[in-house]
Amino acid sequence: MTAHTHTGTPTRSTGSLAAGIEARAATGALAGAGNKMDAKGVKVFYGAKQALKGIDLEIPDRQVTALIGPSGCGKSTFLRCLNRMNDTIGIARVEGLITLDGQDIYDREIDPVQLRARVGMVFQKPNPFPKSIYDNIAYGPRIHGLASGRDEMDEIVAKSLQRAGLWNEVKDRLKEPGTGLSGGQQQRLCIARAVAVSPEVILMDEPCSALDPIATAHVEELIDELRENYTIVIVTHNMQQAARVSQRTAFFHLGDMVEVGDTEDIFTNPRDERTQGYITGRYG
C-alpha cells in the first residue's frame, strides 16, 4: 500500500494535485503495472548551452530506474527536471513534456512546491539540516501539516527512521544534532527525511558517492526495500551499483539518452556500441 494511507491527507494538496492523489488511491492496486512518470522530448538549456537534447524515458511504478553515463552527460540535469529542482536555477529552461500519473508537471496549475512533496529527492552529499535528528525528519511533515498532534508526529518519525534502517542506531538520541552522525548515517537520515513526506517517487542523485563501501551497502539494501512502496530513480557513476539495485537502466551520453532497457539486458547485451564501451570501461 502507499505511504499515504497512514499519514492522512496532505492538507496543502489542492486542485488538480488532490485529484491526482485520489486517482492514484483508486488505482493503487494496479499501480505496479503502469508508468509512474513519463518524459517526452525533454530538452534543457542552461542559458545558450543545451544540456539535454530531447529525452524520452518511461519510469515504471515501484521499480528502481538507474541513470548511468559519463560525467556531464545530463543524467543529473534530467533527474532535477523530474521534480522541477531546475526551477531554482535562474538560467535553466526546460522544454518537452514530463508527466506524473499522466499529468504534466510543468503545467501552469502545478505548484512546484506541491510537486516536490510527491517527488522527493536525496542528494549526492548528505545534507542534514543543523537541527536534531527528530526535527530533521519532522521538518517535511511539519511544513506539509501531515501530523495533527505530537503522538502522530512521533509515529511518523519512528516509521520513517525504521524504513531507512536507522531507527535502531538513533532511537536513543533523537534529540542530538543530525550533523553529528557518520556520513552513511547522515545519508540514511536524508532518505528517512524524504520518506517522511510520503512521496510517491524518490529521486536519488548519486546517493552513495560520498560514502564508504559498508555505508554504500546499507544504502543499497535500503533502496531495494524502498522499492516496495516507492518509485525510485537513481543517478549513479557506479555501474556495479546500477546492476545491483535497479530493474531498468538508461544510458546517457552527451545530453542524449542512448539506450534504455531492463538492467540485465543493458549490462549483458547492450545494443549500442557506446553503451557497450562505457559498461566495459573503455571510456567514461
Next chain:
Amino acid sequence: MPVTLFLAVLAALSFAGFQLGRSRAVASAGGRLSSLHSVPTYHGFYVAMWVGLPALILFAVWGGLEGSIVNAMVRASLPASMTALSPQEINLIMVDVHNLAYGNISSRVADPALLAAAEHYKHLRSIGDGALAVLMLAAAGMGLQYARQRIQPGLRARNQVEKVVTVFLILCSLVAILTTVGIVLSLLFEAIRFFNKVPPLDFLFGLQWSPQTAIRADQVASDGAFGAVPLFTGTLLIATIAMAVAVPLGLMSAIYMSEYAPPRVRGTVKPILEILAGIPTVVYGFFAALTMAPFVRDVGQSLGLSVSSESALAAGVVMGVMIIPFVSSLSDDIINAVPQSLRDGSYGLGATRSETIRQVVLPAALPGIVGGILLAVSRAIGETMIVVMAAGLAANLSGNPLDAVSTVTVQIATLLVGDQEFDSAKTLSAFGLGLVLFTVTLCLNIIALRVVRKYREQYD
C-alpha cells in the same frame, strides 16, 4: 644631505646589487640553471639585502643618536655664562641655536656667542651627514662584496631571503600589537590617576554627572560630580534605538538580497547600500542635527508631546541608518555561506522559499548573524560624531527617547577639548570613561568573534 637622497641612493645601490647578484648566479651556474639551489632572482634579492639592510640599520641608529650627540657637543661649547643657567633656560637657548642655524625667527637678539654656537651646530651637522654618507656607502660596499663572494650554485639564497622576509612580517605585526598595548596602557594609567581623585564606585554607580570644576581657586564653580550612570543609560538608550532601526532593516535587506533578489537587482542594491557605509559620520551628524531632530520635534509637538530639540530618538535613528550596511553586509555574507545543499534539501522536501529561509537558512546562519549584530552594537556604543551633533550634552538620567541625553563618547569629546589643566579630575574623567567604553566594546567584540568562529567551524 637630506634623508630622501640617502634613501634614494641606497635603493639604487640595492637595485644594482640585485641585478649583479642575479647575473652572477646565472654565470656561476654555467648555463645549467637547474644546478642552482635557488632561482637566480633569489640570489639577486640576497645581494640586494646585504647591500641595503646593514646600511639601513646604520642609518636608523645614526638618525636616533646624532641629534642628541650634536646637541651635547654644542651645549658643551657654550660660554660659561650660559651653561650656568637652569636646565629649562639652556633648553630655550638650544631652541634658539636651532632656529638661528636654520634661519628661522629666533626669540632674542642674537648675541655673538649664540651665533657662534649656531655656526658650530651647523658645522657639526654637516660633518655628521658626511660621515653618515661615507659609513653607509662603506656598509653597502662591504655587504655587496661579502654577498657577491658567497654566490655559488649551492647557496641557499631562497631560504635566507625568506627568513628575512619572515622577520620583516613579524616586525610589522609587532608594531600593530605594541601600538594597541601602548594605547591600552596609556588609557589605564590615566584612568588610575582619575580613580585616585574619584573613587571608582562613585564613578560607576553615581547618578549625577556634572564634571564642571573650578579652574582658579577663587572661581565660583561646582565641585564636579562624576557619577557616570546617566551617561551609561544615555549610551544604552541611543544604542538600543539604533539597533532597533538597524537590525530589522539590515537583516531583512540581507535576506532579500541573498535569497530573493535576482542577480541584477542584487548587483545594484548591494553597492548602493554599501555607499551608506562610506558616508562620513560627520555628514550623518548634520543630517541628524539639522533634518532628523527638527522633524522628530515637530512631529512630537503636533502630537502634543514635549520633545527636546536634541532628542535621543533623532540621534539613535540616524545612527541606526548608519549601521544598516554593517548589519546587512555581514548578515548577507553569513547567509550566503549557508551551503546551497541545505536549501536544495529543503526545496527537495517540498518546502517553499519562505519556509526554507525561516526554518533552515536562518537557524543555520543565526550564530553568525548574532555575532554580526554584536559587532554592530559595539560600533553603536563607540560612535561619537552623530551623538555629539544630535544628542546633546545634557546628561539626563532618562529612559525617554524624546529627552535629550548624553553618551560616554560625547562626554569624552567635550571633556578633552576644554581649557582645563590636564591633571584636573574633569579632564581625567575622560580616561575613566574611555576605559569603561574600551572594556565594554572589547568584551562585545570577543564574544562576537567567538560566536562567528564557532559558526564557521560548522561548515568548513
